[in-house]
Amino acid sequence: MTNTRIYTAALVIIGDEILSGRTQDKNISQIALWLNVQGIRLREVRVVPDVEDAIVEAVNTLRARNDYLFTTGGIGPTHDDITVDAIAAALGVPVVLHPVAKEILERYYETRGGVNEGRLRMARVPEGADLIANKMSGAPGIKVENIFIMAGVPHITAGMLDALTGTLEGGAPLLSHQLGCWVAESEIAVLLRDTEKAHDGCQIGSYPFFREGRVGANFVVRSTDAHILNTCVAALKAGLQEIGREVVDGGI
Amino acid sequence: MTNTRIYTAALVIIGDEILSGRTQDKNISQIALWLNVQGIRLREVRVVPDVEDAIVEAVNTLRARNDYLFTTGGIGPTHDDITVDAIAAALGVPVVLHPVAKEILERYYETRGGVNEGRLRMARVPEGADLIANKMSGAPGIKVENIFIMAGVPHITAGMLDALTGTLEGGAPLLSHQLGCWVAESEIAVLLRDTEKAHDGCQIGSYPFFREGRVGANFVVRSTDAHILNTCVAALKAGLQEIGREVVDGGI
Numbered sequence: 001m002t003n004t005r006i007y008t009a010a011l012v013i014i015g016d017e018i019l020s021g022r023t024q025d026k027n028i029s030q031i032a033l034w035l036n037v038q039g040i041r042l043r044e045v046r047v048v049p050d051v052e053d054a055i056v057e058a059v060n061t062l063r064a065r066n067d068y069l070f071t072t073g074g075i076g077p078t079h080d081d082i083t084v085d086a087i088a089a090a091l092g093v094p095v096v097l098h099p100v101a102k103e104i105l106e107r108y109y110e111t112r113g114g115v116n117e118g119r120l121r122m123a124r125v126p127e128g129a130d131l132i133a134n135k136m137s138g139a140p141g142i143k144v145e146n147i148f149i150m151a152g153v154p155h156i157t158a159g160m161l162d163a164l165t166g167t168l169e170g171g172a173p174l175l176s177h178q179l180g181c182w183v184a185e186s187e188i189a190v191l192l193r194d195t196e197k198a199h200d201g202c203q204i205g206s207y208p209f210f211r212e213g214r215v216g217a218n219f220v221v222r223s224t225d226a227h228i229l230n231t232c233v234a235a236l237k238a239g240l241q242e243i244g245r246e247v248v249d250g251g252i
Numbered sequence: 253m254t255n256t257r258i259y260t261a262a263l264v265i266i267g268d269e270i271l272s273g274r275t276q277d278k279n280i281s282q283i284a285l286w287l288n289v290q291g292i293r294l295r296e297v298r299v300v301p302d303v304e305d306a307i308v309e310a311v312n313t314l315r316a317r318n319d320y321l322f323t324t325g326g327i328g329p330t331h332d333d334i335t336v337d338a339i340a341a342a343l344g345v346p347v348v349l350h351p352v353a354k355e356i357l358e359r360y361y362e363t364r365g366g367v368n369e370g371r372l373r374m375a376r377v378p379e380g381a382d383l384i385a386n387k388m389s390g391a392p393g394i395k396v397e398n399i400f401i402m403a404g405v406p407h408i409t410a411g412m413l414d415a416l417t418g419t420l421e422g423g424a425p426l427l428s429h430q431l432g433c434w435v436a437e438s439e440i441a442v443l444l445r446d447t448e449k450a451h452d453g454c455q456i457g458s459y460p461f462f463r464e465g466r467v468g469a470n471f472v473v474r475s476t477d478a479h480i481l482n483t484c485v486a487a488l489k490a491g492l493q494e495i496g497r498e499v500v501d502g503g504i
Contacts, residue, residue, distance in 0.1 A: 016457055018426070019294045021284030022472060023459070025277060028299065042271045047280065047297035054296065077438035078458040079445035109438075118441025123407065137462075153460070176272070186329035186361075189370025193331035195431030205268055206330040207275070208405070210389075220274060 004224070005173045007014060008043040009035050010062035014073040014083050015152055016050050019025040026154040027072045034161045039170025042067060055086035063090075063147055066169060073152030077118035083149060088126035091145065098125045101140055102104065108138030133163040177233045180206070180252030181245050184208070185217040191239045192219065199224055199232035209252075218251040256476070259422045260295040261287050262314035266325040266335050267404055268302050278406040279324045285423075286413045291422025292320060302326060307338035315342075315399055320420060325404030327391065329370035335401060336394070340378035343397065350377045353392055359392030385415040395502045424476040432504030433497050436460070437469040443491045444471065451484035453477055470503040 002181070011031055017023040032042040043066060048054040055074075063069040074083030088095045101123035102115075109115050122139035125131075132141030132148065136159040142149040150160045185192070185208045196204045205220040219236060223229040237247045263283055269275040277299070284294040295318060300306040307326075315321040326335030326457030340347045353375035354367075361367050374391035377383075384400065388411040394401040402412050436445070437460045448456045453475050460469040471488060475481040492499045 013297075016455065016474075017459060017472070018280060019284060019297070020426070020457075020472075020474070021281040021288060021294070022428075022457075024281045028270060029273040029276045032271055036273060042273070043301060045265075045271070045297075045299035049295060076458070076460065078441045079448060079455055080455070094403075112436070113439060116438070116441075119438045121441070122438075130322075174272070176274075184364070185375075186368070186371045187365060189330045189373070196331060203268065203332070205272075205332055206328070207269060208328065220269070220272075220416075222272070 005171050007040040007068070007169065008066045009040050009068040009070060010043060010066040012055065012058045012069065012071045013045065013047040013063060013152075014050065014055055014071055014086075015047075015062055016080070019045050019049055020071075027150075027152070027157055030154060030158060031072075031113045031161065034165075036174055038165070038168050039173045040168060041174060050080050050082055052082060052086045052089060055083065056090040059087055059090040059147065059161045063145070066146075068146050068148065070148045070150060072150045072157055075122065075142070075149060075151060077121050077139075080136050081121065084124050084126060087144065087147060087149060090149075091126055093127040095124050096127045097123050097243065098129065098131065101125065101131055104131075104140060105138050125126045135159050135163070174222055174224055175226055175229050176220050176222045176252035177229055178218055178220050179233065179237060179240070180216065180218045180248040180250070181240050182214055182216040182252070183240065183243075185250050188240070188243070189241075191236075194240060195232065198235065199223075199228055201228050202232040204232070211252075216252055220251075259292040259320070260318045261292050261320040261322060262318040263297045264307070264310045264314060264321065264323045265297065265299040265325055265404075266302065266307055266338075267299070268332070270299050270325075271301055278403075279404070279409055282406060282410060283322055283324075283413065286417075288426055290385045290417070290420050292420065293426060298409065302332050302334055302360060304334060304338045304341060307335065308342040311339055311342040315397070318398075320398050320400065322400045322402060324402045324409055327374065327394070327418070329373050329391075329396050329400060333373065336376050336378060336450035337434045339396065339399060339401060343378055345379040347376050349375050350381065352384065353377065353383055356383075356392060357390050379466055382414050387411050387415070408427045426474055426476055427478055427481050428472050428474045429481055430470055431472045431485065431489060432468065432500040432502070433492050434468040434504070435492065435495075435497050436467045440492070440495070441489060443488075443495075447484065447488045447491060450487065451475075451480055453480050454484040456484070456488065463504075468504055472503075 129144035141160040202223045208217040381396035393412040457472040
């Protein structure tokens with residue numbers, strides 16, 4: 001039997017550019033998908049502005065009730081990058097210059113005009129923190145207690161996730177299987193509900209769409225138990241076929 | 253002088269499909285942009301699972317401290333659509349069948365197989381609610397107190413926003429102006445900070461990018477006051493030109 005404890009994570013996205021609508025978030029889904037593979041479930045996300053009190057509130061609420069807390073954004077060199085200060089305030093520790101981060105930045109900027117006040121800001125960490133490798137650009141991510149402080153630019157975030165792969169304790173990964181069908185979900189709501197009820201430990205999500213002038217839906221069955229998952233998928237497939245529908249394995 | 257009170261909104265995104273990474277959210281940015289035009293600022297966003305307690309907590313915290321609360325997701329016909337029940341629980345009111353919503357659904361499904369148990373679920377509302385027109389598909393959105401309950405599918409959400417345009421009281425819209433420059437933001441962090449400080453009521457956001465093998469950044473200056481905004485933009489432009497950089501109005 002694999003580890004059946006459920007490991008959870010939360011994500012705080014820090015940035016006025018998301019709340020103003022200027023930038024379309026891409027980190028929720030990439031972090032969620034990465035966490036699934038680590039056997040950790042993303043349970044809640046908050047998007048907060050570049051305001052210290054808002055960051056502190058979100059960080060302190062979410063780190064206490066999840067195994068892991070990730071943050072994205074606000075760790076660059078400019079005045080609107082206040083994540084490190086806010087997280088240090090949340091933890092009640094001072095901000096210190098990390099000597100290894102300073103070395104990394106000095107090396108990175110050696111051929112790029114040298115370090116300056118703004119660039120050195122990126123070597124500041126909450127006291128007691130470790131670094132997360134950043135192979136895409138100079139400034140590292142930061143790990144402190146159960147908090148992982150990541151870049152906001154999605155491809156840099158991706159590199160940091162890559163550096164963390166396999167280092168976090170997780171439980172059984174959440175497995176999923178998708179079926180697609182040209183059916184209005186409202187026609188088969190009872191079938192979905194009853195199938196889910198009959199298979200303890202499974203959730204069925206229903207995701208309708210409208211394409212080529214027709215309505216259809218994809219159904220995602222999720223479970224940590226492969227056997228229950230397969231049984232539930234088979235039952236749902238049979239139920240859809242019973243009302244004369246063709247079912248597309250993997251989704252439409 | 254225009255209304256200088258700042259109107260704020262929060263958004264609760266309800267859906268396991270966002271937290272599992274299956275679906276990439278598109279509602280944050282479309283709702284944020286729409287709110288800006290109404291003179292309302294999106295101040296915080298939470299993404300919560302299809303779990304009643306999680307929805308109730310987010311709704312009750314955010315509706316109390318914002319002028320408006322929007323929710324997306326969980327108002328369809330299937331068993332995982334629990335938003336209406338959760339919001340009724342948050343408000344401490346019963347769920348009732350809305351007679352006009354029932355009529356709308358009966359008419360919509362007249363040529364689509366008729367109403368059934370699942371479809372009638374979409375006429376259920378928290379007691380005291382009004383409807384929000386949905387021109388894209390049958391089921392309406394719901395307005396109750398300062399809460400706007402919207403569909404999760406982005407083009408249906410867009411239709412509901414359209415129906416609400418001009419109906420919400422807002423303040424002065426947040427104006428913004430973008431400048432782009434082929435410069436490492438870390439080179440000019442001090443210029444950005446000092447320019448922002450010198451122009452009360454302006455925020456400058458710095459959004460770096462890496463393209464065509466070069467680093468650059470866009471700078472978004474935001475203010476509700478057009479005069480201060482223009483003065484700040486001019487000062488920033490002059491500062492960038494002083495160090496020999498070409499500035500692209502509107503951004504790169």
